[in-house]
Amino acid sequence: MAGGWAASPLPGDLRLPVADLAAGRRAKLSALFPGERLIVPAGELKVRSNDCDHRFRPHSAYAWLTGLTGEEQAGHVLVLEPDGPHRHEAVLYVRPRSPRVGEEFYRDRRYGEFWVGRRPDLAEAERMTGIRCAHLDARAELPPGRDAAQDAELAAALSELRLVKDAWEVGQLQLAVDHTVAGFEDVVRALPRALAHPRGERWIEGVFGLRARAEGNGTGYETIAASGAHACVLHWIRNDGRLNPRELLLLDAGVETDTLYTADVTRTLPLSGCFSPVQRQVYELVLAAQEAGMAAVKPGASFRDFHRACMQVIAEGLAEWGVLGSAEGDFHRRYTLCSSGHMLGLDVHDCARARAEAYLDGVLEEGQVLTVEPGLYLQPDDETLPAELRGIGVRIEDDLVVTADGARLMSGALPRTPDAIEAWMGELRES
Secondary structure, eight states: OOSOOOOOOOOSOOOOTTHHHHHHHHHHHHHHSTTOOEEEEOOOOOEEETTEEOOOOOOHHHHHHHOOOSGGGTTOEEEEEEOSTTOEEEEEEEOOOOOSSSHHHHHOTTTOHHHHOOOOOHHHHHHHHSSEEEEGGGGGGSOOOEETTTOHHHHHHHHHHTSSOOHHHHHHHHHHHHHHHHHHHHHHHHHHHHHHSTTHHHHHHHHHHHHHHHHSSEESSOOEEEEGGGGGSTTOOOOOOOOOTTSEEEEEEOEEOTTOOBOOEEEEEETTSSOOHHHHHHHHHHHHHHHHHHHTOSTTSBTTHHHHHHHHHHHHHHHHHTSSSOSSSSTTHHHHOSOSOOBOSSSSSTTTTSOTTTTTTSBOOTTOEEEEOOEEEEOTTOTTSOGGGTTEEEEOBEEEEEETTEEEETTTTSOOSHHHHHHHHHHHHHO
16 A cells, blocks of 8 residues: 555646735734744634534635645644844745555545645645745644734734735735626526525525636635515525515625635625616615715725715615604614625635724725625514515625725626616526
8 A cells, every 4th residue: 555656746836826925925024023923823624513624714814924725724834933133934834745654644534635635745835835834743842922813913913914905916806706796697597496496595595606616715705695584684694585576685795716815795686677666766775875985985085984975875865765853863773784894805804803093993095905885674573664665675785996096896897776787687587
């Protein structure tokens, strides 16, 4: 068993396209913590059931600093070792390729090559990343340092460094959005079969998931395929309901690229192909709120400005309908529930560990990518609403990159107005 194996190195140029960018990112982190040992783990495998693990995805900070995004990164650790008072040396502690002898190679269900596939050896990993690599076992001999999984200051710094995306990252996010647009088109084409299935929401989820897995790493978060009153649940991921052609479908979904950047897009679609008058009424108010929010996205604006703009339109609209006695105050929150957007990148809710003064209470900068996603969630049992409005949930979400003089709509290939949505759905169903 131990003999007769031919040499099988990994083929081609192994250098990651993002390796040089990752080196620059490590240098920025190094400058913030002179003389300190910094530890950034990829994370560990987690059991799903008995001897089956969840599919592994490296921690976003680890991926950002190394460029490594594969499932084989489980357990690996990046360490920035102090190398003088003002710089660090990066060392990547990895589990190298299985030897062709021993228990790991033949019997290890988690790490054995015959079980889960080949990993790079140490030399290959160095060529991929430009980082000195050492065996994972040597990590145990190191003294402690700041660990990104435990140290709040280091975690905040890593989030804040990722707030502004470079051109390569924006390109990856645009790729994620483009694949997501294709996934939404797949869903509309699949609506006749989904409508006929007793769990049509799950059919929708599966159709989008096929596109996400075929084009990228998968979905960037659990798909929300919420029909009817399920759309009034912000994170409806059970997706076990039947579709009713008289109702709306709220689809919130995003493809995650192989480099782990995710889109985050929501459309609310009439399952019949045409909005009813009351559905159109609700949709057009949310659309007007989103338009106001997107107009507020520009460099130097407060991060909270676009949310305030969205909510002002919502509150005024609810007052015009007679649902609210006045647009003043926060009474509209009963029907909106949450904020109107967030940063986007390697995580769907990106940079969440950043300090409030750098993010939520900060100002927008060129290169930041964010979502604008106002919604109205009119609960089916809310007696403050007219009967015809109850059970309607509408959210419209798009991804934008802040530019020098405003913002660019990255997801504009998907229609947003009611007329355009109806025409688009009709064309796709006929194709």
